[in-house]
Amino acid sequence: METVRKTLLPLVLGARLGRAKVSKLALRTKITAKQLAFLEGAVVDEVGRHGKLLWVRAGGGGLCIRLGMTGRVTVEAKTTTALKHTHVRVPLDDGNRELRFCDPRRFGEVVPFVGDELDLERARMGPDGITIDDDGRARVRDAILKTGRSIKDALLDQRVVAGVGNIYAAEACWLASLSPTRAGSSLSASEVDALIAGIEQTLTDGVRNRGTSFSDYVDADGKRGDNAAYLHVFQREAEGCRRCGAVVERFTQGARSTFWCPGCQR
DNA sequence: CCACTCCTGCGT
DNA sequence: ACGCAGGAGTGG
Numbered sequence: 338m339e340t341v342r343k344t345l346l347p348l349v350l351g352a353r354l355g356r357a358k359v360s361k362l363a364l365r366t367k368i369t370a371k372q373l374a375f376l377e378g379a380v381v382d383e384v385g386r387h388g389k390l391l392w393v394r395a396g397g398g399g400l401c402i403r404l405g406m407t408g409r410v411t412v413e414a415k416t417t418t419a420l421k422h423t424h425v426r427v428p429l430d431d432g433n434r435e436l437r438f439c440d441p442r443r444f445g446e447v448v449p450f451v452g453d454e455l456d457l458e459r460a461r462m463g464p465d466g467i468t469i470d471d472d473g474r475a476r477v478r479d480a481i482l483k484t485g486r487s488i489k490d491a492l493l494d495q496r497v498v499a500g501v502g503n504i505y506a507a508e509a510c511w512l513a514s515l516s517p518t519r520a521g522s523s524l525s526a527s528e529v530d531a532l533i534a535g536i537e538q539t540l541t542d543g544v545r546n547r548g549t550s551f552s553d554y555v556d557a558d559g560k561r562g563d564n565a566a567y568l569h570v571f572q573r574e575a576e577g578c579r580r581c582g583a584v585v586e587r588f589t590q591g592a593r594s595t596f597w598c599p600g601c602q603r
Numbered sequence: 604c605c606a607c608t609c610c611t612g613c614g615t
Numbered sequence: 616a617c618g619c620a621g622g623a624g625t626g627g
Contacts, residue, residue, distance in 0.1 A: 365609075365623080389622080405622050407611075422611080442610045444622055486604080495623085502621055552613075554621065571621095592606070594619085 338500070339467060339540075340548040341410055342386040345393070345557035348412040349381045349436060354395055355428030364424055365405065365446040372449050376400070376427070387465050388499025390458065393436070398451035400427075401458065405444030407553040411437050441553070466500040467540045469533075477536075478529050481521040488524070488532060489517035490591050501536060504549055504571045507596045509535035511570045511580075516602045517595045542567060570596040 357373035379396025386392070391402040391410070402410055413419070415435050419426065425438040425447045438447050450458070463480065464473030480497045481488065491497050492506040501509065510517045512535030515528060524532065548554055548562025551572070555561055565572070569579050573596060574587040583600025 363609095403622075405610095406620065408622095440610095441612065442620090442622095444610070490604090493622090504621060549621070551621065591604085593622095 338386055338389050338391055338404065339544045340556045340562060341404075342384055342391055343556075344560075345391075345410060345412065346384045348434075348557055349384060349393060349429060352381050352429040352434075354379050354381065355432055355435075357425060357427045360424040362424060362443060364440065364443050365403070366448050368425075368446075368448060373400070373425075373427070375449070375451070387459050388462050388495055389502065390462070390499075392450070392455055394455075398449060399455070401446075401448045401450050401455065402438065403446050404554075405440060405442060405446070407442045408438065408440040408445030409553060409555050409559075411439070411555065411557055411559050413437055413559070462495050462499040463497045464499065466498050466505075466536050467544065469498075469537065474533055477533055481529050481532065482524060484521040486521060487518050487590065488515060488521050489595055491521045492532075492536065493591070493593075498536060500540060503593050504568065505536070505539045505543065507571045508539040508569055511535075511598060511602060512538050514580075514601055514603060516599075517590060517597050519603075570598055572596065 354376045356377050357370050359370045376395055381393055381395045383394035393400045412434055415433055419437055420439045422441040423437050423439040427436040429435055464476055477498045481491050484491050489506050492501045513531040543549055543564045546562055546564035546567055549564040550561035570585050573585045576585050578585055578598035578600055581601040583598050585596055585598050587594055587596050
């Protein structure tokens with residue numbers, strides 16, 4: 338999402354928004370074009386992100402965007418054919434370009450916000466994993482140490498730390514040499530510090546490689562990320578661990594796939 | 604903690 | 616035909 342934010346920023350900052358069009362098919366949160374009418378004529382003054390939440394601010398409010406599993410936010414010439422499943426389109430400037438939100442599975446959302454609604458949304462999330470500071474690290478450390486849940490489940494909880502999904506949760510555990518099934522409360526001080534360092538490392542690596550594309554993910558220019566090639570365990574079942582050579586395994590945890598190396602993750 | 608929901612698409 | 620998919624929530 339940070340790569341989407343970075344690429345979207347120069348494309349929309351200072352642009353004047355037009356009248357949005359919204360498809361009839363409901364996204365995670367149902368919206369209408371009427372609810373986006375207040376954006377018409379407003380100029381974009383911020384493109385921000387906290388965890389996996391992206392926002393485009395304009396006219397004293399803006400749009401909150403979540404990609405879900407298959408969402409993509411792009412800026413394209415209005416003359417180019419929109420992909421199937423493009424659910425929201427917002428004209429930019431004189432209407433030659435538009436901001437598009439495409440999402441086949443519709444687990445993502447585009448939601449308008451006004452006033453302090455964005456702040457309330459952000460307050461429900463833990464510290465952002467990339468921009469985290471010492472205070473944030475202390476909060477994440479406390480949250481992990483006091484939970485009986487597995488560390489993988491804790492990392493997926495956006496109230497603990499914002500921005501870690503299924504890929505980066507597995508990667509953070511690997512970087513910390515910790516089994517994803519370990520209870521948060523079982524970690525030593527040095528282990529929890531290693532886990533937090535792992536979170537920061539894996540997210541930073543992901544941004545450096547412009548995101549992890551398996552199928553749908555692209556940035557605002559429509560370009561795929563290169564990070565999939567640099568992952569240590571995710572989607573590497575039956576392959577050799579890049580650290581110890583043992584065979585990477587996959588199992589189901591909290592209804593989702595977890596990849597890990599039983600050779601070096603304890 | 605688990606099962607299951609919302610959806611479409613792709614690979615086997 | 617079936618299993619699985621980068622998210623997030625609900626209800627038990």
